[in-house]
Amino acid sequence: MSFVEYSDFIQDGDVAIVHLGHNSVTPVKVQHGAQTQTRYGVIRHSTDLIGQRYGSKVTCSKGGWVHVLHPTPELWTVSLPHRTQILYTTDIAMVTMMLELKPGSVVCESGTGSGSLSHAILRTIAPTGHLHTVEFHQQRAEKVVEEFKEHRVDQLVTVRNQDVCKDGFGVTGVADAVFLDIPSPWEAVGHAKAAMKKHGGRLCSFSPCIEQVQRTCEALTEQGFEEIRSLEILLRVHNVRPVTLQLPDFGPDSSDSSSQAGPEALKEAPPSATPNHASLKIKTTTPPREMPGHTGYLTFATKPRT
Amino acid sequence: MAHNEDNDYEYRIKEGDHVVLKRGDVYKAVQIQRKKKVIFEKQWIFLDNAVGHLYSTTFEIASGGTLQPKENKETESSTDVQVAGTDNRHINDDGKSQKLTRDDIETMKEQGLTDKEIIKQLIDNSSTFNNKTGYAQDKYIKKKKKKYENTVMVLKPTCRILAMMYHGREPGKICHLRYDTLAQMLTLANIHAGSKVLVFETCAGLVLGSIMERMGGYGSVIQMYPGGGPVRAGVECFGFPAHFHDTLHEFPICHVNALLAGTLDASAKDSAPEEKQLSVAAEEEQKQPEAEQQEGSPEEESMEANTGDDVGQDQEKLEIEKRQEAKAQERKVKLEEKRRKLAAAAALLEGRNADGLVIASHFHPCSVLLGLLKFLSPSRPFVVFSQYKETLIECYTKLKEQGGTVNLMLTDTWLRHYQVLPDRTHPLLLMSGGGGYLLSGTTVATDPSKPAGSPQAEEPAPKRQKVKD
Numbered sequence: 001m002s003f004v005e006y007s008d009f010i011q012d013g014d015v016a017i018v019h020l021g022h023n024s025v026t027p028v029k030v031q032h033g034a035q036t037q038t039r040y041g042v043i044r045h046s047t048d049l050i051g052q053r054y055g056s057k058v059t060c061s062k063g064g065w066v067h068v069l070h071p072t073p074e075l076w077t078v079s080l081p082h083r084t085q086i087l088y089t090t091d092i093a094m095v096t097m098m099l100e101l102k103p104g105s106v107v108c109e110s111g112t113g114s115g116s117l118s119h120a121i122l123r124t125i126a127p128t129g130h131l132h133t134v135e136f137h138q139q140r141a142e143k144v145v146e147e148f149k150e151h152r153v154d155q156l157v158t159v160r161n162q163d164v165c166k167d168g169f170g171v172t173g174v175a176d177a178v179f180l181d182i183p184s185p186w187e188a189v190g191h192a193k194a195a196m197k198k199h200g201g202r203l204c205s206f207s208p209c210i211e212q213v214q215r216t217c218e219a220l221t222e223q224g225f226e227e228i229r230s231l232e233i234l235l236r237v238h239n240v241r242p243v244t245l246q247l248p249d250f251g252p253d254s255s256d257s258s259s260q261a262g263p264e265a266l267k268e269a270p271p272s273a274t275p276n277h278a279s280l281k282i283k284t285t286t287p288p289r290e291m292p293g294h295t296g297y298l299t300f301a302t303k304p305r306t
Numbered sequence: 307m308a309h310n311e312d313n314d315y316e317y318r319i320k321e322g323d324h325v326v327l328k329r330g331d332v333y334k335a336v337q338i339q340r341k342k343k344v345i346f347e348k349q350w351i352f353l354d355n356a357v358g359h360l361y362s363t364t365f366e367i368a369s370g371g372t373l374q375p376k377e378n379k380e381t382e383s384s385t386d387v388q389v390a391g392t393d394n395r396h397i398n399d400d401g402k403s404q405k406l407t408r409d410d411i412e413t414m415k416e417q418g419l420t421d422k423e424i425i426k427q428l429i430d431n432s433s434t435f436n437n438k439t440g441y442a443q444d445k446y447i448k449k450k451k452k453k454y455e456n457t458v459m460v461l462k463p464t465c466r467i468l469a470m471m472y473h474g475r476e477p478g479k480i481c482h483l484r485y486d487t488l489a490q491m492l493t494l495a496n497i498h499a500g501s502k503v504l505v506f507e508t509c510a511g512l513v514l515g516s517i518m519e520r521m522g523g524y525g526s527v528i529q530m531y532p533g534g535g536p537v538r539a540g541v542e543c544f545g546f547p548a549h550f551h552d553t554l555h556e557f558p559i560c561h562v563n564a565l566l567a568g569t570l571d572a573s574a575k576d577s578a579p580e581e582k583q584l585s586v587a588a589e590e591e592q593k594q595p596e597a598e599q600q601e602g603s604p605e606e607e608s609m610e611a612n613t614g615d616d617v618g619q620d621q622e623k624l625e626i627e628k629r630q631e632a633k634a635q636e637r638k639v640k641l642e643e644k645r646r647k648l649a650a651a652a653a654l655l656e657g658r659n660a661d662g663l664v665i666a667s668h669f670h671p672c673s674v675l676l677g678l679l680k681f682l683s684p685s686r687p688f689v690v691f692s693q694y695k696e697t698l699i700e701c702y703t704k705l706k707e708q709g710g711t712v713n714l715m716l717t718d719t720w721l722r723h724y725q726v727l728p729d730r731t732h733p734l735l736l737m738s739g740g741g742g743y744l745l746s747g748t749t750v751a752t753d754p755s756k757p758a759g760s761p762q763a764e765e766p767a768p769k770r771q772k773v774k775d
Contacts, residue, residue, distance in 0.1 A: 004498060004499075005500055006501060006661050006683075006686070008659075008683065019712050019713065019748075019750075021712075023713060023715075025713075053684060053685075053751060054683075054684065054685040055683070055684025055685030055686075055748075055749060055750045055751045056684070056750075056751045057750065057751060057753055067685075067712055067750045067751075068685075069685045069712075069748060069750075070685045070686075072496045072687065073496070074493065074494060074496065074687075089490075089493060089494070090490065090719060092493060093486075093489040093490045093492065093493035093494070094486055094489050094490075096489065096492070096493055097465060097466050097469070097485070097486075097488070097489035097492065098466055098489070100464045100465070100466055102519050102520055102522055103498075103499040103520075103521070103522025103523075103524060104522060120493065123496065123498050124498060124520065126498060126499055126500075127499055127500070127524070128522075199313075199314075199317050199360075200362060210731060213724070213726055213731070214726055214728065214731055217726045218728070228726070229723065230723070230724040230726045231721060231722060231723045231724060232721075232722050232724070233486055233719055233720065233721050233722075234719065234720040235717055235719055235720075236717060236718050236719070236720055237715060237716070237717050238695065238716040238717065238718070238743075239716075240699050240702045240703065240716055242703075283699050283700070283703060284699070285695065285699060285716060297724065299726070302362075304362060305360060305362065
């Protein structure tokens, strides 16, 4: 197992993702002799996990069951322990494409935070790329180093515990792309430019507030960046539901024909209803009651050849 | 200096390269070919002069259509606003403020005035310009620049650029797949180097090419295709190095059932049995008369008594036969190649251990999805794109009925661009109405002992069972 390469069978030391149902997932560090508690009971690693195929169904001690999945950055994003607010897959996907990331890309990122985006970047740039990630919080930096090692991606990443606005990324002239998710990105634009390859590259800055975006765009323009574009992207989820809608009863039909409903309608008479009551079953989607309305503004730019 | 040249080599435009021309937000994919006229934004251009320059160079289009690298642009010399108004209360939009006529402007263009000079003329001849606010003047100049600029940038193709290009130019060709939706697909399907991905698309090859770009030449991609042959025009636009094509396979869906049933004989059959019969028949036809002629012609030649015409005719016939034979050989080789490729693709599929599935087409996705899911290992992602939500609702329902998948999500994305300028920041006035829908999920091991779970049985209500250790 690694976050950048699939394998088929669960092994001791793997990080697996347990799917509990209804989009509820939790990460599990697989260890001989260890146990994991879930609402369906206990999972015994030695018997239930190690040696089993990824994707298997595991029956827990209380009789309920779960599925064990191979980790992916997407599953990690929705199951990782948050140390900071994280980037979610919708934004991550946009960033990955707009920064033109691919195997071999060299990327600089700050702040590392909880490592959500970092894992996605690593998956995309493997096996020949490299990620230089900067986190100014010491404990967070240490935690993420640990995780990269557990997830078997540490050879692809260098974590630096420093302040990117003061000390930059620790490398110069090597990056194809730079990503900024910090409170004052305009202070890091100069360092971003220095970290990027002479030939040019792509930059992205993620900021929740429009004022930050304005300042960042100004700084980018001053530093000679081109094609500066700001956008936002939101995910809309559609919950598939069969819905049964009652048909009105207008009284007996004068032409004595059977019910007027369309040929494809599925009609069911609810047991307790009067003989004239019918209903239509439709397959449709309903929106969730609430949805994320804002995560942050994404600003992209191109560094020309310098 | 030699070191520098080596460094730059991969960043230089070469003849034969697939590039993307850009002006503002308009893109067009072309191939660099000497002396070939290319039309871009209503202008004819020759790309010859681009060869040898670095990618992302901006060129001016000279009269005649040749390219000249643009001199280092002076940073937007903001025409220092000397005179400006405060608001538009007295400005009448009667269409008469510009004194120059269309003909005047055409003449200036012909005379070869630069866009900057033309714009200066427009400003000088505008009766209302100085009454506009500073912001309005800014906007006016930007608008004119966009209209009269005569430049084109030559870019190296990437998924981002091509996706935006297709969506802007020919959305119908890509089933109206918006670029952010494509971005979601690539990430949700966990496309990465070294995996084995199945693709079924009718998006001109854009989806396929994007997947190949994200795989970097590692792993394998198998394109499942309907009909006679795979459509891959879009893949060419990416300009991948030759070895990328070694990872690309194709398999006709008309053989999927046979493959699943284990009855596909990739050695004997090929994808067009009629084709085979035809070519075999043709081969036989040619062999017969050819044999006859060979016997005949040496005799005829040695006779020398024939008229010049006869000899000429015989030689002609010989040549025609030789060509036909060569063609038959070619066809044979091609068929053999096709057979070999089919067998290779079948071998990759047989194991039913693909790592990902991506579907994006104008075919009804349900049966495509249900058929191709069988080729995936458990715990692997799949993504289906459809322009229409209803088809994905059907897929979702069928998948829930048959089991074997978790984390099913029907989604679409909402995308909005912003104008960011001091004191003038706001979302753009127009935004995309829709970019299509996605159904994504993960496969899990199907439980042979239990029957397909009912839709509600995803989470059984656990009965309190005391488990004795």
